[in-house]
Amino acid sequence: MFPLDRTDRVLLHALQADGRATVKELGAAAGLSPSAAHERVRRLQRAGVVTGVHAALDPSAVGIGLQALIQVQLTRHSRETLASFREHALSLPETLAVAHVTGAMDFLVRVGVRDSDHLRDLALDAFTTRPEVARLETAIVYEHVLATHWPVVTRDER
Amino acid sequence: MFPLDRTDRVLLHALQADGRATVKELGAAAGLSPSAAHERVRRLQRAGVVTGVHAALDPSAVGIGLQALIQVQLTRHSRETLASFREHALSLPETLAVAHVTGAMDFLVRVGVRDSDHLRDLALDAFTTRPEVARLETAIVYEHVLATHWPVVTRDER
DNA sequence: TGTGAAAAGCAGCCTGC
DNA sequence: GCAGGCTGCTTTTCACA
Numbered sequence A, B: 001m002f003p004l005d006r007t008d009r010v011l012l013h014a015l016q017a018d019g020r021a022t023v024k025e026l027g028a029a030a031g032l033s034p035s036a037a038h039e040r041v042r043r044l045q046r047a048g049v050v051t052g053v054h055a056a057l058d059p060s061a062v063g064i065g066l067q068a069l070i071q072v073q074l075t076r077h078s079r080e081t082l083a084s085f086r087e088h089a090l091s092l093p094e095t096l097a098v099a100h101v102t103g104a105m106d107f108l109v110r111v112g113v114r115d116s117d118h119l120r121d122l123a124l125d126a127f128t129t130r131p132e133v134a135r136l137e138t139a140i141v142y143e144h145v146l147a148t149h150w151p152v153v154t155r156d157e158r
Numbered sequence C: 001t002g003t004g005a006a007a008a009g010c011a012g013c014c015t016g017c
Numbered sequence D: 001g002c003a004g005g006c007t008g009c010t011t012t013t014c015a016c017a
Helices: A006-017 A023-030 A034-046 A079-091 A116-127 B006-017 B023-030 B034-046 B079-091 B116-127
Strands: A050-057 A066-074 A095-101 A107-113 A133-146 B050-057 B066-074 B095-101 B107-113 B133-146
Touching: A006 A023, A006 A034, A006 A050, A006 B050, A023 A034, A034 A050, A050 B006, A066 A079, A066 A116, A079 A095, A079 A107, A107 A116, A116 A133, B006 B023, B006 B034, B006 B050, B023 B034, B034 B050, B066 B079, B066 B116, B079 B095, B079 B107, B107 B116, B116 B133
Parallel strands: none
Antiparallel strands: A050 B050, A066 A107, A066 A133, A095 A107, A095 B133, A133 B095, B066 B107, B066 B133, B095 B107
């Protein structure tokens, strides 16, 4: 694991809060010169600690009137079946997130749709038709909030 | 709803793929001059279509060895109970996402922990002790993938 | 790893279509 | 609503500590 010190944590925090922050701002937050902050940010990216910087959109602004959680139980649990369903779910334009989990249901797919008609069409056309799918259970998502600040749960306090 | 044309969609797509892209690059992707791209990006931000730009981190790099989905059934469904549990869940450093959903379970909280000991401590100390919580069901998350490209599901093709 | 200076490139603004 | 030019700031590199 890439060792993260206090300065790295400050930089990561700042980049999670505002991914477009300038190196100058990041440096100021971490008590570093712009060039030093730049070097550290580049290193964090090269080391794969920062996997990317992405814009977050307002669901309703892009036509998503409804979010749902489609819980899927597979017919079989072979590697092929899992991989095949995973790929399919990720390929759907409505898919916002895919989770492969333990328990009665194998996959949870969070989707963004226009309305309940769109949701029904999606469930019937893109899920129940699949040979991998044994059972579906769909829940409406009233609200979904992503944490914008991941803590560094490591204990070392370097 | 803010009207989005083809050019806006290209800009949004580019910003989702790389939130640190320069206005020059965004313009090139959309077939626009840097100044025009800049103007449109600013408008998309002011209109709230782009709610923010955030760095994504590698879970294992920040000490998250395990992710779990804690499903919570509440004792009561009053506005106060819902709000109180929601706030509590969002305040936990381990929380990665919170969803309020329909169905047997009321909330789904995705958490990032070091290991199974950490998960047990979290469940016992931060969930089962809460008066709002009637029942817990915890599932291990083998894999979680967030879509980095939200489609614009609107139909108008302006 | 960090600083500071210098060069290159970009953002931000303005003017004219 | 867009292009092009201008100015100041930011990024990026490099020598040095």
